[in-house]
Amino acid sequence: MTLSTVPLDTHSRNGVAELSQITDTHLFADREGELLGVATWHSCRAVVNAMKEELAGCDAILATGDLSQDQSAESYRHFVAMMSELTPPVFWLPGNHDEAPVMQAELDAAGVSQANHLLGEHWQVLLLDSQAQGETCGRLSEAQLTLLDTALEHYPQHHLLLAVHHQAVPVGCAWLDQHNLRNAEQLQVRLARHQANSVVLCGHVHQGFDQVFDGIRYLASPSTCIQFKPLSDDFALDYMAPGWRQLSLYPDGRLSTRVWRLPPNAFVPDFSARGY
Numbered sequence: 001m002t003l004s005t006v007p008l009d010t011h012s013r014n015g016v017a018e019l020s021q022i023t024d025t026h027l028f029a030d031r032e033g034e035l036l037g038v039a040t041w042h043s044c045r046a047v048v049n050a051m052k053e054e055l056a057g058c059d060a061i062l063a064t065g066d067l068s069q070d071q072s073a074e075s076y077r078h079f080v081a082m083m084s085e086l087t088p089p090v091f092w093l094p095g096n097h098d099e100a101p102v103m104q105a106e107l108d109a110a111g112v113s114q115a116n117h118l119l120g121e122h123w124q125v126l127l128l129d130s131q132a133q134g135e136t137c138g139r140l141s142e143a144q145l146t147l148l149d150t151a152l153e154h155y156p157q158h159h160l161l162l163a164v165h166h167q168a169v170p171v172g173c174a175w176l177d178q179h180n181l182r183n184a185e186q187l188q189v190r191l192a193r194h195q196a197n198s199v200v201l202c203g204h205v206h207q208g209f210d211q212v213f214d215g216i217r218y219l220a221s222p223s224t225c226i227q228f229k230p231l232s233d234d235f236a237l238d239y240m241a242p243g244w245r246q247l248s249l250y251p252d253g254r255l256s257t258r259v260w261r262l263p264p265n266a267f268v269p270d271f272s273a274r275g276y
């Protein structure tokens with residue numbers, strides 16, 4: 001496994017790289033398929049429609065896993081069909097619900113980039129695979145950690161946006177934090193040695209999150225379908241609407257970001273559900 005690098009062209013002003021993140025679409029082969037009362041194709045459709053309005057100047061879109069709920073080829077085709085409506089190139093990594101070979105085949109066939117490293121003038125974006133076969137939690141293999149080592153060795157002055165499906169720090173939901181990135185410290189020791197800024201971006205937790213631990217900023221983002229309630233020990237859904245994240249990467253290493261959401265009460269889930 002080697003770095004597959006593509007240029008991160010900054011079409012926007014003053015060398016600022018503009019990215020968007022879409023995550024945890026949980027699509028089914030059947031467009032009417034529901035996850036806890038939310039028809040995930042329809043909620044993803046609505047998010048993508050809303051995203052389109054905000055993509056002017058966007059340089060790349062990051063899809064951070066759990067794209068499928070049923071691991072079907074058709075579910076990935078639905079994803080690709082929606083992404084093909086967007087102008088910026090899309091880059092992806094797998095989540096615990098994904099079936100990586102099926103996903104890879106479908107995304108390859110559709111020409112979605114397999115690159116795992118985007119290199120701009122001041123920033124690099126690295127997409128890592130944290131899937132642990134058959135498990136809900138995540139783990140970075142030696143091969144994935146080597147990718148990180150290589151990126152940091154080759155581009156020590158570049159600020160790093162590291163995208164990975166699982167959360168590397170607790171988000172404060174006990175039931176979700178048991179499904180975390182198990183060897184997060186392997187990542188953290190490497191980022192601590194990096195001379196430039198590091199920001200870690202994940203999906204998986206279906207909620208907005210933005211906190212700094214030991215000088216590293218950790219971001220998580222809403223799903224395009226169901227949302228999990230922040231700071232709940234037991235499984236709990238949230239009233240917040242589906243959404244996505246927008247990120248601006250500045251030449252001096254600053255990163256500004258915001259979460260966009262559909263209007264309140266769009267795609268209300270079944271609040272009696274206790275899990276899936």
Ligand SMILES: Nc1ncnc2c1ncn2[C@@H]1O[C@@H]2COP(=O)(O)O[C@H]2[C@H]1O
Pocket residue numbers: 066096097136175176179204205235274275276
């Ligand atoms: N009630 C529950 N308790 C613990 N884990 C759960 C529960 N319900 C679902 N999960 C798992 O937690 C995961 C969190 O997000 P995912 O979409 O990856 O998939 C979810 C399920 O695999």
Ligand SMILES: [Fe+2]
Pocket residue numbers: 066095096097165203204205
């Ligand atoms: Fe997940």
